Amino acid sequence: MDLRFLGGAREVGRSAVLVNDRLLLDFGMLADDPPRFPVETPEPDAVVVSHGHLDHVGALPALLSGDARPTVHWTPPTRELALTLARDTLKLHGGTLACPFTETDVKRLTQVSETHGYRESFEAAGHDVTLFDAGHIPGSAHVLVDDGDTRLLYTGDFHTHDQRLVSGTTARPDADVVVCESTYSDVEHEARATVEDRFVESVETTLWEGGTVVVPAFAIGRTQEMLLVCAANDIPCYVDGMGKDVTRMLLRHSGFVRDADALQRAKSHARFVTGRDGQRTRITDQQAAIVTTSGMLSGGPAMTYIPAIRANPTNTITMTGYQVEGTPGRDLLETGSAEIDGRRMPVSAGVERYDFSAHADRDGLLEFLDAYRDVTVLVNHGDRCGAFADELRGDGYDASAPRIGESHVV
Structure with a gap:
């Protein structure tokens, strides 16, 4: 399996991972001034979106600005949240460099959408895909991708403890490779x-x-x-x-x-x-x-x-x-x-x-990754990905932190 990190590597924002040049996982934006987008706008056969936050879905309509019409797979809440964010971005920044898509692109997004529930497998760009509840926000998902040779678990953003709005993730599907977020890898949340x-x-x-x-x-x-x-x-x-x-x-x-x-x-x-x-x-x-x-x-x-x-x-x-x-x-x-x-x-x-974070803290990340001690771990979505990968290696993991634009064969 070939992975290319187009965004979200060693940073928080503009998440985008291309799998086997055919399947795209997330396509977000980094709300900077000016905003930053993934380093490449690919033409995948399909897209799977982990959840409806701007840093994971904010640039998605731009994939439809040309002739390509990749199918977009997500949960029902993620679909609605993505469309809400896209329309808000148009309202705030439409017609400027801060908005890489048009109203027409947003309408096209509704035409290529396919929604799925948790633990319902489906085919996307020749891959078998299953979504699992990630416990971050309503509709958030871990994405399990199987190309027939390798099983990739893309965690998206996740939380292992219950919030009032959603329960913490309990999913630990078998995988050969884990692309794991690390937003709070050096923080311990208060109860x-x-x-x-x-x-x-x-x-x-x-x-x-x-x-x-x-x-x-x-x-x-x-x-x-x-x-x-x-x-x-x-x-x-x-x-x-x-x-x-x-x-x-x-x-x-x-x-x-x-x-x-x-x-x-x-x-x-x-x-x-x-x-x-x-x-x-x-x-x-x-x-x-x-x-x-x-x-x-x-x-x-x-x-x-x-x-x-x-x-x-x-x-x-x-x-x-x-x-x-x-x-x-x-x-x-x-x-x-x-x-x-x-x-x-x-x-x-x-x-x-007040720390009402919807992300796993250091203990939560380590608890989650304990189920994947014998697989390859690629750390992303954090300000200290390299340091966290070093710590994991010191604890016996096969861990590394990709850089923006890098490809990894796993």
Whole structure:
């Protein structure tokens, strides 16, 4: 089996792995300024998408900009999430270099789509493929690819512990080669219950003191997780941004969430912001949590809420996700100020970070890989892939970390 790493090798973002020059696994973008895309736009016979996050699916419609029409395989939630992200990218960047596809390409994507459930094998570009629940977000999948000689397990992003929204992965299918994500290979997550308790205590204290809490959150996965936490603890909350539509969509695919009834209750508990008639300005004076995109403060309704609440030390901003270097969210955590809509803004409100990660931490990665001690492990999707591969080799694994553009015969 021949593997070419077109993105996602020794970095987080623009994941893309080409198998035997025929089957493409993911085709994402790296949300930089300007955005970065895989180093090559191949013409595969088929594509399998692991899950619906921008760094794994953001450039997908560009594969359809020419004459090629590869079939795209994914779970039903991943299909809907990918289309939502593509339309949002068009709205924000259509007609610029930041968007490598057109509305026509997005329409074509709906025509070549084939959806599959977990553990249902199917044929793609001459390969036998099976998807397994990866426990990252609803619809996320490990991808098992068998070309008749070699069985490749592409982990995608995964989590081994339960979240409120989805259960942790338990799948360990037999494989000869594992391409494994390593986002948190040097981090040990706090117990989720402990993180939740600290978050709830902080929010309740802020509201009791008369303040407002802004909760920047990724629209896909994190927003729903925070709504579930707020509902379980009777915290009054609003939800704004793309996360509203994603929440409604996930309820249509209830078989891909851990507890559909709990998610429905969380949706009913939250108040959905319409953005009409100055509603956002009024909400910033409410004693409530405002769960809103963007999770890294790089756009979305957060651009209204943060400036409105930043000057009052009674208020709190709770960052709930990974902040990429160079983003306003990372800036805020490190300096206490952030550039919002072109203006550098000092923030007097409290700024806190909570680790609600949907990725396996170091212990989770090692626990997962323990089932693959006798196979080849290729480490990708991380800032320290080489170091983690070295550590695995020191523990007896046949491990290495491919570089962007490299081919590996396995």
